[in-house]
Amino acid sequence: MARAATTADAFNAVAEPRRREILDALAQGERPVNDLVELLGLAQPHVSRHLRVLREVGAVDVRDEGRQRLYRLNPQALKPIHDWVASYQHLWEERFELLEDVLEDLKGEDLKDQESNEN
Amino acid sequence: MARAATTADAFNAVAEPRRREILDALAQGERPVNDLVELLGLAQPHVSRHLRVLREVGAVDVRDEGRQRLYRLNPQALKPIHDWVASYQHLWEERFELLEDVLEDLKGEDLKDQESNEN
DNA sequence: AAATTGTATACCCATATGTATATGCATTGG
DNA sequence: CCAATGCATATACATATGGGTATACAATTT
Incomplete structure (x- = not known):
């Protein structure tokens, strides 16, 4: 077996820097191919x-507009990637979490002043 | 030119599902190779x-421990990926944000008569 | 020292990449 | 209806992937 196709999933598609560039460009709005060229x-x-x-x-x-083809970003396709990496985020931010734990403990010991605050 | 090497960057390395599995396993702690096998x-x-x-x-x-080699996750390597996708997050969550704005407005105008919800 | 265990590396193969270049196919303009 | 424009697809090519299998190497046990 060879390497998985670039079309296998978003992970593979986005591994190519040029394709990331394209998505970055499209993040600012719909564009015809020649714009991207x-x-x-x-x-x-x-x-x-x-x-x-x-x-x-x-x-x-894609959307056809005369003889142009306008490409538009579909950001939801990137969500699986985000979901995956996001599960690691707390690991590289561990220090902050530890700090939060400490604060949590402190709060637990004397929480008679506040009761609810959401973030 | 062929496809970029899998070792080119984290994006390429992580495009392979097995490697993601490995990272997922290591997220729970250091492991020797045979564990992963x-x-x-x-x-x-x-x-x-x-x-x-x-x-x-x-x-x-990696860390050598007798004749085993213990592999450990280094989550920071995934940060660039997170940073990249995170910049798109607001785009696929836009709908919710808009909805929240609307709800905010409704609440502001008359917050007694509210029960219908959209999909 | 020899045998065993835990890993890493070498080699083979089929596949599909990304770039280059040429061509095909619509849509619009004259 | 023919030319031009905007894209897509076809072909050719060097590269290196991931899987298989065999082997090499290091540390421990006997």
């Missing part, structure tokens, strides 16, 4: 290919 | 290879 400095066929990959994993949507 | 149901050489990739991108650290 200029922005990335890549040949048009390459951009089209990258867009195809992104489309296949649902990271972008 | 059993956990993943892969051949030992493959696990060693995956660990090498993860080591090269700094996602894991």
Whole structure:
């Protein structure tokens, strides 16, 4: 077996820096292909290919407008990635959590002043 | 040019599901290779290879303990990924934010007559 | 020292990458 | 209806993946 296809999932699709650039560009709004060609400095066929990959994993949507194809970001496709890394976030922020634990303990010992505050 | 090396950065390293599994396992604590072999149901050489990739991108650290090698998660290596996706988070949560705004407005205007909800 | 255990590395293979280049196919303009 | 424009797809190529299997190496046990 070879490496998983770039179209296998968002993780693979987004591993390619150019595709991240494309998504970054589309985060600012819908764009035709040639806009991206200029922005990335890549040949048009390459951009089209990258867009195809992104489309296949649902990271972008297309819309036909005359002879242009307008690509639009579909951010929800990135959510699985976020969900996965987010579960690690507390690990690199452990120090803060420990601090919070301490504060929690302190609060527990004399919490007669406050009762509810949400964040 | 072929696809970027899996060792190019955390994005590429983590695109492989088995490597994510390994990290998930290590999130619960230091483990020797054979533990992971059993956990993943892969051949030992493959696990060693995956660990090498993860080591090269700094996602894991190793420690020698007798004839075992204990691998440990280094969560900070995942931070760049988190930082990148996090910048998109507000986009897929926009709907909720808008909804919250609306609710806020409704509450402000007449907060006695409110029970319908949207989907 | 020899045997055993725990890992790492070497080699083979099929696959699919990303870039390059050329071509195909709509849509719009004359 | 023909040319031009905006994209997509087809083909060619070097690379390196992940899995398999065999082997090498280090530490411990005997």
